Amino acid sequence: MSKFLLNQQLVEEDLPASAILLDIIRHHRGLTGTKEVCREGDCGACQVLLGKLTDGSLQYQSVNACLLPLGAVAGFHVVTIEGINSEQINPIQQALVSHGAIQCGFCTPGLVMALTGFFLANPESDEDAATDAVAGNLCRCKTRHKTAMQSV
Numbered sequence: 001m002s003k004f005l006l007n008q009q010l011v012e013e014d015l016p017a018s019a020i021l022l023d024i025i026r027h028h029r030g031l032t033g034t035k036e037v038c039r040e041g042d043c044g045a046c047q048v049l050l051g052k053l054t055d056g057s058l059q060y061q062s063v064n065a066c067l068l069p070l071g072a073v074a075g076f077h078v079v080t081i082e083g084i085n086s087e088q089i090n091p092i093q094q095a096l097v098s099h100g101a102i103q104c105g106f107c108t109p110g111l112v113m114a115l116t117g118f119f120l121a122n123p124e125s126d127e128d129a130a131t132d133a134v135a136g137n138l139c140r141c142k143t144r145h146k147t148a149m150q151s152v
């Protein structure tokens with residue numbers, strides 16, 4: 001039995017430790033906002049936040065859920081796109097909307113989670129660093145994400 005927090009709810013999964021987090025999120029928990037594309041860690045569509053207790057506080061970073069086995073998230077806090085906007089969309093999502101930087105939207109959840117993780121860890125960071133942080137998030141529609149990022 002593996003236990004972890006998923007969007008602030010305790011989850012207990014009686015699955016092998018090798019079960020993939022992306023499958024648990026989408027197929028066992030019905031949280032389909034996290035997208036599945038390459039399943040090889042190459043596109044960023046499946047990114048979620050992983051919170052670890054470090055020096056007495058929770059530190060979050062974005063991770064590819066398609067590469068993470070259940071055993072690696074036991075005791076951690078996993079946050080999906082559904083977990084960051086239960087009350088309202090966050091400033092990154094608002095910037096993407098305001099600048100028309102969404103087309104099919106398939107890459108959008110991963111991009112939002114990557115940027116959310118980046119700004120949580122680097123609140124004073126600049127545009128170049130933020131752009132580098134999402135270098136692994138592929139957008140097949142070639143949407144103008146950079147314009148939106150300049151306004152966050």
Ligand code: FES
Nearest residue numbers: 037039041044066
């Ligand atoms: S599905 Fe492409 S990185 Fe996970």
Ligand code: FES
Nearest residue numbers: 104107139140141
């Ligand atoms: S908006 Fe379509 S893949 Fe990015």
